Each structure stands twice: as structure tokens, then as C-alpha cells.
Amino acid sequence: MRNLSLTALGLLASALSFAGNGSSGGGHIHGDQLNPWFLSNTTEVTYCLEISKDFSRIPEPKLRALVAEAFDYWKEEFAQYPTDRSSEVEEAGFEVKLATQNFKLSEACTPSVDIRFQLGSLSPEQLLKIPNYKQTIGLASRTSYDTKSLRGSGFIYVAPEAGQLRPSSVNMHPKPWSSGTHQALRYTLIHEIGHVFGLQDDHYSSYDLDIMSAKFVEAITSTRNVNYLSRKSQPRIPSVFGCNTSWTGDSGVVEYDVIGGEGPNELDRFLGLLEKKKLRFVSQNKKLEVLDVTTGTVNATVDLGASNADFDQSTDAIALYLTSEQTVFARFPRRLLTVSNAIFFRSNSVIKKGLTLKVHNGNTLPVFVSFDQACAPTVGGVFKGEVFFDLYSGY
Ligand SMILES: [Zn+2]
Structure with missing residues (x-):
């Protein structure tokens, strides 16, 4: 797998993962x-x-x-x-x-x-x-x-x-x-x-x-x-509700090493990544751009708007528990009384499938893009029958 190291993210440098199941110990009456x-x-x-x-x-x-x-x-x-x-x-x-x-x-x-x-x-x-x-x-x-x-x-x-x-x-x-x-x-x-x-x-x-x-x-x-x-003036603290698909932002600089540091292989050649690179991932107007920081050029682009297959993995963030005593909501359904109802959610990851990666050298590849809760993007795809979950990774 690709060796990615964090550089300019500072406080973000601790590991981000897709875990984060928010279930609690249970047994308490809340x-x-x-x-x-x-x-x-x-x-x-x-x-x-x-x-x-x-x-x-x-x-x-x-x-x-x-x-x-x-x-x-x-x-x-x-x-x-x-x-x-x-x-x-x-x-x-x-x-x-x-x-x-x-x-x-x-x-x-x-x-x-x-x-x-x-x-x-x-x-x-x-x-x-x-x-x-x-x-x-x-x-x-x-x-x-x-x-x-x-x-x-x-x-x-x-x-x-x-x-x-x-x-x-x-x-x-x-x-x-x-x-x-x-x-x-x-x-x-x-x-x-x-x-x-x-x-x-x-x-x-x-x-x-x-x-x-x-x-x-x-x-x-x-x-x-x-x-x-x-x-530093501001740390990059992700939204408590996670990332949403219309997110606009910049991942910061990610140092990207070619596999094993042993020189170009076929996939790196395909992606036009023939040497150690510093990349930035910028998402705006439903487009994800992978920028080459050294040359200032766009290495690859993914049009995020083309996908209608968002898969949003979310957990409950805020819950509301009402009894028949409440006078705020008129004709509130009885089935929703004396149970905990989630009213706000947190997105732990958003995956968009069926997208196309366009590389600056003219190559294209069908890909999926996932954003973690901090909106750090990862581009994955199938190259020569092999699945690569992190062709490009923003963290
Ligand atoms: Zn607290």
C-alpha cells in the first residue's frame, strides 16, 4: 500500500479512521x-x-x-x-x-x-x-x-x-x-x-x-x-456533524510517496506520479482537484456532481425524549413519546461511487471518493483488476 505521511496538518496528525461507533454502555435510564x-x-x-x-x-x-x-x-x-x-x-x-x-x-x-x-x-x-x-x-x-x-x-x-x-x-x-x-x-x-x-x-x-x-x-x-x-491562529477542527457532500475546502498539504520509494511502477505512471510529490486536495463546486504543490498544476480531477450514489454512514448526535406532558409540539405522535428520537446526526463517512478520475496526462479511471468526518478525501478505484482503496489520499 501507499506510504503517506502527514506534514502540514499539525494538530490533525493523529490518526483518523472510519471507526467511531458511538454506542454507550447502556443500563442507565436517561x-x-x-x-x-x-x-x-x-x-x-x-x-x-x-x-x-x-x-x-x-x-x-x-x-x-x-x-x-x-x-x-x-x-x-x-x-x-x-x-x-x-x-x-x-x-x-x-x-x-x-x-x-x-x-x-x-x-x-x-x-x-x-x-x-x-x-x-x-x-x-x-x-x-x-x-x-x-x-x-x-x-x-x-x-x-x-x-x-x-x-x-x-x-x-x-x-x-x-x-x-x-x-x-x-x-x-x-x-x-x-x-x-x-x-x-x-x-x-x-x-x-x-x-x-x-x-x-x-x-x-x-x-x-x-x-x-x-x-x-x-x-x-x-x-x-x-x-x-x-x-498558529486556528486549528482545523472538523464540524461536529461530520462532512457533507457539498463541502468546500482544502485538505492542506499531504506528502505523497511513490510505492516503497523504489521508483515508478505501472500505476504511478498511469497516475502521472513518478516522483515524491506534495499534493493538496481541494473540493469546491462538487469537484475534487488533486493539486501538485511543487508545480502548481492540477494532477487529477474528479467531478463529484456526476454521482447520485452517496452512501452516508452516520450516527446519532442529538436526541430528544418527550413525554405526554410536553406542550411544545401539537398532536405529537404517541409512538414517538417516551422513546429517544435522534434529531441530529453526524456523518462519519460519505462515499460517492460511479465517478471518473481524469488525470492530467489524459488517462481516466472509474473511481469512488470517500470523505471522512473531517472531510479528508480518499480516491479509490480498480486498476488492472486490483482494488486500490487509496489511489490518492487526503490524510
Ligand atoms: Zn464534555
């Missing part, structure tokens, strides 16, 4: 515990910030801006959710939209505030409930839920950099929040707010920088990654 805290019948959500002196050196206006940005991140993610993926609830005629609210900062943390951000502080009662606080970097906890209006409230805790509550992990950067442009805090807030929208920790993610990976917050606050984030 009921509505995993529901989003708010549905679109709630139009305004208030939040407040409680900031301890140990939390960070970040001035309060900047902290406020980071929280607002984290809400905006999700508003955009949910707005971009592909409309062609519908749930059983939607098929029954009910529209479920998330992150539609106006999130409004409240100056005081009064009991009526919906989400309390506790930056570096826990109350004595909370400390009793969170005995492992030294292992906790972030936490989102829904403390009340109204089964009629389907509206909850709770708090988001983010551990301080210093003091009693600083987590004891040796991998954690000494100043994960205050360093650089505060990207580690930005992403930690995004992860925790993700729980507010009903996204769960993915314990099976093969990729630590998956935003809802159970290991995400630990990974993003590690000394190695905080230092990396201080040098």
Missing part, C-alpha cells in the same frame, strides 16, 4: 436527561459570568467576548446543518431547530438566569457533588428541566489556572487560558456549550480534536497544544 436545554419555543436565553480571581489573567471584557463567540460558533454550526438529513420527528412533520435563541448576557447571576458560567469557582454544595474536581477542566450541568416547555437551566464550570481548583493533570499547560489568543479557552467553552445543545461526549472518537470528543478539553489544554495554538 429519559430526558440528554435533551437539549432549549428548543426553538425558547426565544431568549440569559447567561451570566461568575469569575474567580484564580481563573486567568484575561480581562473580563475579553472573557465576555469569548463566551459570546462560543455561542456564535454553535449558531453557525446549526445553521449549516445539511437540510437533506431528516429525522423521524421531522418526517412526522415537526421541525426541530437548535441554537436559534438570542443569548443575552445578564449583568448579575440571579437565580432566574438560564446559564451561569462559573469561571474558576464552585459552590460548597457543588464541591460535594463533584468530588473529583481536581480532574475536572470543564463541566456543563443541567440542574433543572421543565418537561412541559422543554426548557432547562444550569451551569457551566471551567476550572481555574491557579489555586485550589486547578486540575492536577501534569499535561495541562501552566496557563492554558491566559496564553496566546486564548484559543484553548475558546474551544473549551465551545465544547461545554455543545452539551447545552444536547451533544454528548464521544468516548469512542478516534480523533482527540473532535470538538465533542470526551478527550477534547484535556487535549486542547495540554502544554503541547496550547503552545501550538499560540503559534
Whole structure:
């Protein structure tokens, strides 16, 4: 098989795979515990910030801006959710939209505030409930839920950099929040707010920088990654909903070695890859181009629009559990009550078959293209009766 090495992907360099089966241990009665805290019948959500002196050196206006940005991140993610993926609830005629609210900062943390951000502080009662606080970097906890209006409230805790509550992990950067442009805090807030929208920790993610990976917050606050984030402005963090077929983007540079490094063989000659190459995979307007970084030319093209055979392998991302008490949806079907209904999905891989690879040397080959959850493309095909799953691979 071809030997591919990652170069410029930086944080993406951990292995991406097609695994990621999100089934959980079972045995628990979740009921509505995993529901989003708010549905679109709630139009305004208030939040407040409680900031301890140990939390960070970040001035309060900047902290406020980071929280607002984290809400905006999700508003955009949910707005971009592909409309062609519908749930059983939607098929029954009910529209479920998330992150539609106006999130409004409240100056005081009064009991009526919906989400309390506790930056570096826990109350004595909370400390009793969170005995492992030294292992906790972030936490989102829904403390009340109204089964009629389907509206909850709770708090988001983010551990301080210093003091009693600083987590004891040796991998954690000494100043994960205050360093650089505060990207580690930005992403930690995004992860925790993700729980507010009903996204769960993915314990099976093969990729630590998956935003809802159970290991995400630990990974993003590690000394190695905080230092990396201080040098680079933005990490490439894939959408929590995976890749969709109209994705537009650039895989970054992938170093591509000819088989075994032993010189050209027949397939490499066919693909016009006669020496070590640096390639980039660019997908736009339903076309995938393989660019030769060294010469600046297009090595090969695949027209993605030609395929109508998408195979989308997806898992549940957000679920909704309703009882007959709910008053939000009129005439909601009884068969969908007191069961967990998936309302948003995550695509783990998308495969398009029946495509044609056009190589710059004039050769063509029938191929299939698959995109993994981070939209890294792989082109596979049959050459001289032999199946090659990675003629070209974007990761
Ligand atoms: Zn989490």
C-alpha cells in the first residue's frame, strides 16, 4: 500500500479512521436527561459570568467576548446543518431547530438566569457533588428541566489556572487560558456549550480534536497544544456533524510517496506520479482537484456532481425524549413519546461511487471518493483488476 505521511496538518496528525461507533454502555435510564436545554419555543436565553480571581489573567471584557463567540460558533454550526438529513420527528412533520435563541448576557447571576458560567469557582454544595474536581477542566450541568416547555437551566464550570481548583493533570499547560489568543479557552467553552445543545461526549472518537470528543478539553489544554495554538491562529477542527457532500475546502498539504520509494511502477505512471510529490486536495463546486504543490498544476480531477450514489454512514448526535406532558409540539405522535428520537446526526463517512478520475496526462479511471468526518478525501478505484482503496489520499 501507499506510504503517506502527514506534514502540514499539525494538530490533525493523529490518526483518523472510519471507526467511531458511538454506542454507550447502556443500563442507565436517561429519559430526558440528554435533551437539549432549549428548543426553538425558547426565544431568549440569559447567561451570566461568575469569575474567580484564580481563573486567568484575561480581562473580563475579553472573557465576555469569548463566551459570546462560543455561542456564535454553535449558531453557525446549526445553521449549516445539511437540510437533506431528516429525522423521524421531522418526517412526522415537526421541525426541530437548535441554537436559534438570542443569548443575552445578564449583568448579575440571579437565580432566574438560564446559564451561569462559573469561571474558576464552585459552590460548597457543588464541591460535594463533584468530588473529583481536581480532574475536572470543564463541566456543563443541567440542574433543572421543565418537561412541559422543554426548557432547562444550569451551569457551566471551567476550572481555574491557579489555586485550589486547578486540575492536577501534569499535561495541562501552566496557563492554558491566559496564553496566546486564548484559543484553548475558546474551544473549551465551545465544547461545554455543545452539551447545552444536547451533544454528548464521544468516548469512542478516534480523533482527540473532535470538538465533542470526551478527550477534547484535556487535549486542547495540554502544554503541547496550547503552545501550538499560540503559534498558529486556528486549528482545523472538523464540524461536529461530520462532512457533507457539498463541502468546500482544502485538505492542506499531504506528502505523497511513490510505492516503497523504489521508483515508478505501472500505476504511478498511469497516475502521472513518478516522483515524491506534495499534493493538496481541494473540493469546491462538487469537484475534487488533486493539486501538485511543487508545480502548481492540477494532477487529477474528479467531478463529484456526476454521482447520485452517496452512501452516508452516520450516527446519532442529538436526541430528544418527550413525554405526554410536553406542550411544545401539537398532536405529537404517541409512538414517538417516551422513546429517544435522534434529531441530529453526524456523518462519519460519505462515499460517492460511479465517478471518473481524469488525470492530467489524459488517462481516466472509474473511481469512488470517500470523505471522512473531517472531510479528508480518499480516491479509490480498480486498476488492472486490483482494488486500490487509496489511489490518492487526503490524510
Ligand atoms: Zn464534555
